[in-house]
Amino acid sequence: MATPKLGWVIYNGHLGGKKFLDFAEWIQRAAHANGMEMKIIKNNALLAIVGTDSSILIKEKELPDFVVFSDKDIPLAQQLEAMGVPLFNSSKSIAVCDNKILMYQALSEAGIRIPKTIIAPKIFPGTLPIQLETFAPAISELGFPVIIKEAFGSFGEQVYLVHNKAQLHQKITEIGTEPFVLQEYIQSSHGRDIRINVVGGKVVASMIRTSETDFRANVSRGGSMQQYTPNAKEAQLAIAAAAAVGTDFAGVDLLFGPEGEPLVCEVNSNAHIRSIYDCTGVDVSVPIISYIKEVLS
Structure with a gap:
């Protein structure tokens, strides 16, 4: 009889609230129903060692056969893949x-x-104020209202609907040096x-x-x-x-x-x-x- 597969489901140990652990627990339950051993692991319980002997500092005695990676700790995901552990989803896709x-x-x-999307130019910290005239061609292309989306954000956060040039300039100034896109508003x-x-x-x-x-x-x-x-x-x-x-x-x-x-x-x-x-x-x-x-x- 084949040995049951050992899996880990990794979630972010620093985030409060139930929803992140919730997903891990559902994955664990489904795995157990399929005859798999599944351990829930916090990302901050795994410390990656980079060097000639790349590995991970862990309390676990053995590496898993696979990982369901429900976090956005990309370096940790890449480290596990470098050690030969299959990830679902892969570090690249995440x-x-x-x-x-x-x-x-x-x-x-x-x-x-x-939707038609325009990538905002990169702005380095310490180079403010932002040259707002840079965005005039984007306004001409997309018109108003227009959507602003910061590159990093979840649950609809960091997504804004602006109706005129003054609101656009204010929001871009608030975003500062964070990467973002301007996007066509789909009425x-x-x-x-x-x-x-x-x-x-x-x-x-x-x-x-x-x-x-x-x-x-x-x-x-x-x-x-x-x-x-x-x-x-x-x-x-x-x-x-x-x-x-x-x-x-x-x-x-x-x-x-x-x-x-x-x-x-x-x-x-x-x-x-x-x-x-x-x-x-x-x-x-x-x-x-x-x-x-x-x-x-």
């Missing part, structure tokens, strides 16, 4: 999804439909989007999210959710987007385009799965573990 600039570039390179999708969970190139769950009070439909910002069956075009787009950024599993957010054509808002490599379970009854951890088991067999 890094791409974590940085919206890299994500939109990857989607665009793959021919995925996204037809105001306060609503579709979240599609893709695992192993297949749609496993989907919901529509709506907000009466915010241009963002995130449930964490008070949006409501309803079970939704994507049409063939929406499903194909979500699957293609998840593949374009290299994820094994992802939460793909789609916008309703002005002529009924879906657009990719973003791809989340570390999407939480409780909300979609509450909405649809689908426990996404189950297909995630089934997919990993199939890949490792």
